[in-house]
Amino acid sequence: MEKNRRWWALVAVALGTFMTYLDNNVVNVALPSIQRDLELSISGLEWIASAYVLVFAGLLLAGGRIADVLGTRTAFFAGLAVFTAASVAAGLAQSQEMLIGARAVQGIGAALLTPASLALLPQLFPNPRERGTAVGIWGAVGALALAIGPFTGGWLSQHASWGWIFLINAPIGVATAALTAWSVPAVRRGAARGFDVPGVLTSSVALFALTYALIEGESRGWTSGVILASFAVAAAAAIGFVVIELRSANPMMDLGFLRQRVFSGGLLAMGLWAFGVFGIYFYTAIYLQNVLGFSPTEAGSAFVPMALVMAVTATLAPRLEVRFGAGRTVALGLGLMAVAIFGISGFGEGTTYTDLLPWFLLYGVGGGMLVPLNNVIVGALPAERAGVGSGMLNVSREVFGLLGITILGAILTNRSNAASGAELHRYLAGYQFSLVVAAVLVAVGVPVALWSLRSARPAVEEKPAEPQLELV
DSSP states (O other): OOHHHHHHHHHHHHHHHHHHHHHHHSSGGGHHHHHHHHTOOHHHHHHHHHHHHHHHHHTHHHHHHHHHHHOHHHHHHHHHHHHHHHHHHHHTOOSHHHHHHHHHHHHHHHHHHHHHHHHHHHHHOOSHHHHHHHHHHHHHHHHHHHHHHHHHHHHHHHHSOTTHHHHTHHHHHHHHHHHHHHHSOOOOOOSOOOOOHHHHHHHHHHHHHHHHHHHHHHHHOTTSHHHHHHHHHHHHHHHHHHHHHHHOSSOSSOGGGGGOHHHHHHHHHHHHHHHHHHHHHHHHHHHHHHTTOOOHHHHHHHTHHHHHHHHHHHHHHHHHHHHHOHHHHHHHHHHHHHHHHHHHTTOOTTOOHHHHHHHHHHHHHHHHTTTHHHHHHHHTSOGGGHHHHHHHHHHHHHHHHHHHHHHHHHHHHHHHHHOOSSHHHHHHHHHHHHHHHHHHHHHHHHHHHHHHSTTOOOOOOOOOOOOSOOOO
16 A cells, blocks of 8 residues: 555544544543532442443453454444444433443444454554554554643643543544545455454453452442452352353364563563553542642643653654663663652652652653563564454553552552551551552563563564455
């Protein structure tokens, strides 16, 4: 396909990814405004934030399989249409039920859109060096969405209306669809055959149940009947999935892929990255507001420099991968993140933003250096399984991100309850200790990356393979 059109296709894919990443965190700071306008119950408020993540994470593997069977372009368009329409419904919602339902449908669209977007990149950019650059840009856009989400949610809910945090997806979605239709060529049907319905169902049930337990565990109690039952259902469904995939003539996922050190180790490294990113964003945003007195807009703005640095580093990371290899690049990124998290843990009351900023920037540098993982993980699988590979990568990110929030939250609560003194001092004791734990866990990713990714070959200039996409 035409070279310039290929880069426009990257813009379309990145915009689709931006929308789904943005909705992962745009709602949090707008929740008080939503609660006032719709007179929501506390449980309804929780489900507005949770419905999207629950459905998104639960259907990611199914979305990846659909991309492999129907083709990545078809899955991308379908996900974009569903997500955009659901965003409009959410922005116009006049009741708790309508908003929660729209958020769940957004999750369906995102589960189709996200695996397809990453799986499109190897097809659009068969040359390894160009593909590395494209993945770097794609990752930079995702990094920007992580910070722009809280800022956008805070600003719109404070200065306009909370409905606009969803309605802004409408023009973005229409523009993305038009750009995709023009720039992404029509493709042959996916090489994979059959949806492996039993595999899709068991994997979705396992992810739904696990995600639900992680979201609701803190509020309902980790030893409550419904949470223990959810974990049991998740375990049973996961075992059923493994048995089905081992016996299936056309499995959704070849479990032999997990024996590949690069693939499984890469998934774990990506999970540890998400553990740090999601957990630190969530609890540091609370710290900025409750301890340092930031407004919602100020708290959202505080993460923008970090995200900008992360985005710039993401575009440079493929060059570092070429020079030093994926293992060293990813390990260094995780190491810098761990150091930054540990540095942030030392701050309490009386801290200024300028005190935190150097650690935020260091954190952004480290986070951006993990972008080569996307290319390494998807590239470890056959091209016809790129959709499922992308789905597994995103499952790792979402589940470990939820683990970051839930585990750090449990540690924070436990440590706060054990501390003495004023409520603020007890909260800080729990917050600071939870960050130390997070730093240690993220640091575990350093030896994981060095061991598992040492054989991953960096992108080198080579004759492009026969393109899998054809212009019509």
